[in-house]
Amino acid sequence: MATVNRPWWQSGVVYQIYPRSFQDSNGDGIGDLAGIVERIDYLAWLGIDAVWVSPFFPSPMADFGYDVSDYTGVDPIFGKMADFDRLVAALHARNIRLILDFVPNHSSDQHPWFKESRNSRDNPKRDWYIWRDPRPDGGPPNNWLSLATGRNAWQFDPATGQYYFHAFLTEQPDLNWRNPAVRKAMYDALRFWLDRGVDGFRVDVLWHLAKDPEFRDNPINPDYRDSDPPWRRLQQIYNADQPGIIDIVKEMRQLLDSYPGDRPLIGEIYLPRARLMEYYGPHLDAAQLPFNFSLLWESWNREKWNAPALMRLVQDYEAALPRGAWPNWVVGNHDQPRIATRLGAAQARVAMVMLLTLRGTPTLYYADELGHESVQIPPERVRDPFGINMPGGTQGRDPVRTPMPWDASANAGFTKGEPWLPLAWNAAALSVETQKHDAGSMLSLTRSLLALRRSELALAIGDWAPLSSGDGILAYQRTWEGRSFAIVLELESRPKTVRLGDGINGQVALSTHPGRVGQRIAGSVRLDADEAVVVALTD
Numbered sequence: 001m002a003t004v005n006r007p008w009w010q011s012g013v014v015y016q017i018y019p020r021s022f023q024d025s026n027g028d029g030i031g032d033l034a035g036i037v038e039r040i041d042y043l044a045w046l047g048i049d050a051v052w053v054s055p056f057f058p059s060p061m062a063d064f065g066y067d068v069s070d071y072t073g074v075d076p077i078f079g080k081m082a083d084f085d086r087l088v089a090a091l092h093a094r095n096i097r098l099i100l101d102f103v104p105n106h107s108s109d110q111h112p113w114f115k116e117s118r119n120s121r122d123n124p125k126r127d128w129y130i131w132r133d134p135r136p137d138g139g140p141p142n143n144w145l146s147l148a149t150g151r152n153a154w155q156f157d158p159a160t161g162q163y164y165f166h167a168f169l170t171e172q173p174d175l176n177w178r179n180p181a182v183r184k185a186m187y188d189a190l191r192f193w194l195d196r197g198v199d200g201f202r203v204d205v206l207w208h209l210a211k212d213p214e215f216r217d218n219p220i221n222p223d224y225r226d227s228d229p230p231w232r233r234l235q236q237i238y239n240a241d242q243p244g245i246i247d248i249v250k251e252m253r254q255l256l257d258s259y260p261g262d263r264p265l266i267g268e269i270y271l272p273r274a275r276l277m278e279y280y281g282p283h284l285d286a287a288q289l290p291f292n293f294s295l296l297w298e299s300w301n302r303e304k305w306n307a308p309a310l311m312r313l314v315q316d317y318e319a320a321l322p323r324g325a326w327p328n329w330v331v332g333n334h335d336q337p338r339i340a341t342r343l344g345a346a347q348a349r350v351a352m353v354m355l356l357t358l359r360g361t362p363t364l365y366y367a368d369e370l371g372h373e374s375v376q377i378p379p380e381r382v383r384d385p386f387g388i389n390m391p392g393g394t395q396g397r398d399p400v401r402t403p404m405p406w407d408a409s410a411n412a413g414f415t416k417g418e419p420w421l422p423l424a425w426n427a428a429a430l431s432v433e434t435q436k437h438d439a440g441s442m443l444s445l446t447r448s449l450l451a452l453r454r455s456e457l458a459l460a461i462g463d464w465a466p467l468s469s470g471d472g473i474l475a476y477q478r479t480w481e482g483r484s485f486a487i488v489l490e491l492e493s494r495p496k497t498v499r500l501g502d503g504i505n506g507q508v509a510l511s512t513h514p515g516r517v518g519q520r521i522a523g524s525v526r527l528d529a530d531e532a533v534v535v536a537l538t539d
């Protein structure tokens with residue numbers, strides 16, 4: 001394997017595990033930490049560098065773990081602290097890093113801190129959350145809307161006569177990050193996990209931590225369309241991303257930096273590009289990887305997915321990066337429809353080549369390496385509160401959180417019990433076991449891409465340069481110390497010959513299509529419909 005003196009998270013690939021759905025070890029139908037340990041050989045075989053595990057902390061599960069009631073424990077559903085320690089040791093033994101999900105913006109309403117806080121107006125923990133008097137007419141303090149329900153984000157508490165703020169569910173009261181005692185308690189929680197060997201954090205809704213101190217009303221959004229989620233009726237101006245936010249991120253970063261090894265801070269930030277870049281910090285001293293969701297939006301459907309738009313996106317993002325900042329790319333997570341459903345199976349393969357050959361750290365969502373689609377959930381089995389709460393009959397996020405299909409046995413090897421969400425109808429055909437033995441499968445493609453990245457620094461950390469975006473083709477080049485690759489993606493589902501230019505010669509190192517590897521290229525390349533190739537260039 002090629003090496004270079006760079007932090008691991010720059011050349012590495014992050015794999016996101018939604019722990020409820022990866023592997024169940026005890027037959028209760030819900031994935032758990034011991035289950036992940038059982039599947040570590042798969043992760044090593046696949047060739048990823050780090051896993052980010054969505055929350056497994058004690059929680060009433062109103063938002064399936066994103067409502068934490070104890071920041072330094074393991075929920076019994078997911079196992080015990082000993083299982084966590086085993087997970088760290090087993091991952092590290094295979095040189096895989098572990099990234100935890102840190103949920104600092106809000107706790108569960110069952111967290112002891114909130115229980116105290118709501119006890120009385122003069123409770124010492126009152127100011128740990130965001131409490132405000134009603135308006136003179138008794139209404140909520142302002143017009144901010146909950147991102148989870150689309151309704152007003154303030155909940156009246158009759159016992160003390162004030163409202164508390166919750167950016168998400170009523171069961172997820174927002175912590176008051178302007179209170180130094182809150183920060184200290186949360187940093188202690190980070191230390192707890194760092195001391196146990198955690199290699200980094202993905203920080204939930206990082207841009208939400210600072211709100212307008214005057215709690216001004218958000219303005220009406222003139223661009224609101226009926227198809228938008230209801231909270232978009234207002235512009236998100238005052239409820240998040242306020243002055244002071246970067247200082248908070250810097251504090252977190254300093255804490256991570258005080259530990260040995262490179263332990264990155266990955267920020268979940270849904271903001272326009274210019275604002276997103278601020279989260280790197282003025283001296284690259286805030287988040288190392290503010291999640292870049294632009295490719296996720298650009299792959300939203302087949303209409304949006306086209307070469308000129310993608311080229312513009314990559315160039316704009318590359319150009320906007322602060323000097324020395326490291327890029328990153330995402331096409332799926334536990335909140336968004338699956339890429340194979342958005343683009344279809346053939347273009348999902350092309351998107352995988354793109355995700356793993358752009359410059360920057362890719363995050364791969366579990367089962368996307370199988371080409372897994374979003375699963376239709378029968379109404380009586382819908383579990384996601386975001387689905388149940390939102391008007392308009394949405395299924396919420398359950399369709400992208402279904403169990404990982406491992407083999408052709410009952411419940412695809414995920415559980416010996418009744419799975420908490422239904423499996424895909426084609427789980428056996430999609431399963432790891434089936435695809436492993438098929439050289440043309442999405443799994444084999446993903447694994448080959450990961451292996452190639454690992455052996456070629458040009459692909460892992462090399463420079464990026466555009467080649468062409470004409471004729472439904474996206475082509476770009478990656479280069480590191482004299483070694484170059486051309487990546488050519490066919491996005492229109494039409495076979496064609498692509499002129500790359502005189503002097504662009506080489507050999508196909510990888511293709512979405514069988515039988516292409518080793519083929520010589522001179523000046524132009526012939527692509528099948530929906531084909532993507534990685535060409536090792538020669539002088």
Ligand code: NOJ
Pocket residue numbers: 063066067103168204205268334335
């Ligand atoms: C973002 C998480 O990704 C999502 O799953 C969660 O519901 C909200 N934050 C609230 O924590």
Ligand code: CA
Pocket residue numbers: 024025026027028029030031032077
């Ligand atoms: Ca279980």
